[in-house]
Amino acid sequence: MARPKTILVVEDDRMLREALQKKLTLSGFEVVACALGEEALTHLTKTIQLPDAICLDYYLPDMTGDDFMRMLRSKDVWVDVPVLMLSNTDEEKSVTSTLSQGAKLYMLKTQYSLEDVVTQLRKYCV
Amino acid sequence: MSTTHKPQTKTNRAKRSSPLVQEDMQKYQLAVEHASDHIVITDPDGIILYANRAVEKITGFPPSEIMGTKAGVKWGKRMKHEVYTHLWNEIKHHRRHFHGEFQNVRKNGEMYTAEAKIAPVLDAQGEVLYFVGIERDVTQLREVDRMKTEFISLASHQLRTPLSAMKWFLEMLLDGDLGDLSTEQTNMLRNINASNERMIDLVNTLLDISRIESGRLVIDAVPTDITELVTGLRHELEPLMQAKNQTLTIAIADNLPQVTIDPRLIRQVYMNLLTNAVKYSAYSTTITVYVFVKEGMIISTVQDQGYGIDVSEREHIFEKFYRAKSAVKAEAEGSGLGLYLVKSIIETSGGTMWLESEPGQGSSFSFSLPIR
Numbered sequence: 492m493a494r495p496k497t498i499l500v501v502e503d504d505r506m507l508r509e510a511l512q513k514k515l516t517l518s519g520f521e522v523v524a525c526a527l528g529e530e531a532l533t534h535l536t537k538t539i540q541l542p543d544a545i546c547l548d549y550y551l552p553d554m555t556g557d558d559f560m561r562m563l564r565s566k567d568v569w570v571d572v573p574v575l576m577l578s579n580t581d582e583e584k585s586v587t588s589t590l591s592q593g594a595k596l597y598m599l600k601t602q603y604s605l606e607d608v609v610t611q612l613r614k615y616c617v
Numbered sequence: 618m619s620t621t622h623k624p625q626t627k628t629n630r631a632k633r634s635s636p637l638v639q640e641d642m643q644k645y646q647l648a649v650e651h652a653s654d655h656i657v658i659t660d661p662d663g664i665i666l667y668a669n670r671a672v673e674k675i676t677g678f679p680p681s682e683i684m685g686t687k688a689g690v691k692w693g694k695r696m697k698h699e700v701y702t703h704l705w706n707e708i709k710h711h712r713r714h715f716h717g718e719f720q721n722v723r724k725n726g727e728m729y730t731a732e733a734k735i736a737p738v739l740d741a742q743g744e745v746l747y748f749v750g751i752e753r754d755v756t757q758l759r760e761v762d763r764m765k766t767e768f769i770s771l772a773s774h775q776l777r778t779p780l781s782a783m784k785w786f787l788e789m790l791l792d793g794d795l796g797d798l799s800t801e802q803t804n805m806l807r808n809i810n811a812s813n814e815r816m817i818d819l820v821n822t823l824l825d826i827s828r829i830e831s832g833r834l835v836i837d838a839v840p841t842d843i844t845e846l847v848t849g850l851r852h853e854l855e856p857l858m859q860a861k862n863q864t865l866t867i868a869i870a871d872n873l874p875q876v877t878i879d880p881r882l883i884r885q886v887y888m889n890l891l892t893n894a895v896k897y898s899a900y901s902t903t904i905t906v907y908v909f910v911k912e913g914m915i916i917s918t919v920q921d922q923g924y925g926i927d928v929s930e931r932e933h934i935f936e937k938f939y940r941a942k943s944a945v946k947a948e949a950e951g952s953g954l955g956l957y958l959v960k961s962i963i964e965t966s967g968g969t970m971w972l973e974s975e976p977g978q979g980s981s982f983s984f985s986l987p988i989r
Binding site: 511513514517 | 777786788794817835
């Protein structure tokens with residue numbers, strides 16, 4: 492039996508983190524959830540099995556999605572991990588800069604359903 | 618004592634009116650001199666002939682330093698050259714009034730925002746005798762506007778977090794992810810979900826407005842096929858229209874050229890006008906969309922057979938938070954922001970927006986978009 496795909500959820504809002512964790516688990520994913528960018532980077536450094544994808548909130552208390560992407564792209568082993576940016580800001584500059592740094596998709600949380608998030612994750616976790 | 622009425626001769630009239638004219642003149646002079654707005658009178662070349670007290674108060678330059686100089690040279694010239702060329706063309710060559718806003722600088726180097734109105738005074742032959750310029754320091758007003766816009770933007774972003782949490786938890790409940798629900802529970806959750814979606818829409822509208830008002834709205838203009846854009850709306854409107862047994866007719870002229878517009882924003886314009894037409898029209902009526910070319914512009918009209926808008930309300934209809942009486946009567950819910958946003962999007966895209974309406978007969982909302 493194939494190993495379930497692992498998703499690293501980085502979201503500082505407890506409720507949104509719980510909602511993502513619940514839906515992704517119900518959809519058959521394994522979920523590692525972090526509230527801070529630093530915590531997520533530490534997890535990536537220590538883990539033996541890299542996640543199959545990352546759901547990343549743009550505004551985190553300790554860094555922005557841009558900062559996180561920059562750090563993620565600075566290590567060769569992390570470069571290929573697909574990132575879905577989930578955000579509540581649709582300011583042009585956050586969208587463009589994140590996508591230019593290699594995020595697969597920029598999703599506005601209020602515009603997308605959890606089912607949409609699951610569909611996109613399935614697409615990128617191959 | 619007898620009184621004799623003497624016929625009023627020209628000399629008599631002059632004698633009687635002279636002190637009055639002088640008194641009036643003095644009154645006008647005092648009013649202009651002490652007005653809180655900056656008032657300047659120049660000759661046809663823009664050379665200052667008169668400056669009231671407020672000029673010194675606002676710009677910091679005493680009359681001795683500005684009389685005989687060209688208006689605005691001391692405190693203006695901080696904006697693009699084209700702005701001043703346009704102003705000069707309007708007042709000098711077209712002899713039209715000018716109304717605009719300038720970034721100026723005081724004598725002490727401090728920047729300030731001025732709202733300016735400049736009018737040519739013409740002689741009987743239509744030649745310019747003087748220019749009268751009135752400027753108001755609106756720095757504080759604009760700062761308050763900016764802070765208000767920033768606050769709306771910040772508050773709206775903050776609101777999106779709890780709204781998305783509600784959206785996602787409701788989605789799981791309604792999808793049965795956490796077990797079966799009774800019909801009544803499902804219906805209630807659907808109502809909560811619909812209210813939440815309304816709040817999301819309102820926050821999105823407020824954010825779009827704050828972006829437009831602060832000049833941060835990015836128009837992502839790409840060559841767009843309007844025919845495809847408009848016909849694509851039919852499917853989305855179907856459930857709304859079916860619920861009221863309404864018919865949508867789309868009449869688009871053949872060979873419509875492509876236009877360079879932001880399709881997301883213009884789609885929002887059509888959707889807003891069409892959903893309004895559905896909401897504010899009775900059952901079994903027809904809504905028609907016309908799109909055609911006229912004088913180098915693409916004209917779109919959304920025509921309904923709805924309740925119409927009273928003539929006294931037409932000038933307010935595009936104002937922020939304004940809702941027509943007929944609209945409130947037909948549908949109590951509504952923010953009064955939709956048409957304000959629509960007009961702002963059209964004007965930011967280089968077009969204009971107008972309304973024709975007859976109470977009881979229906980309304981036609983039209984807008985133009987430049988072909989480029």
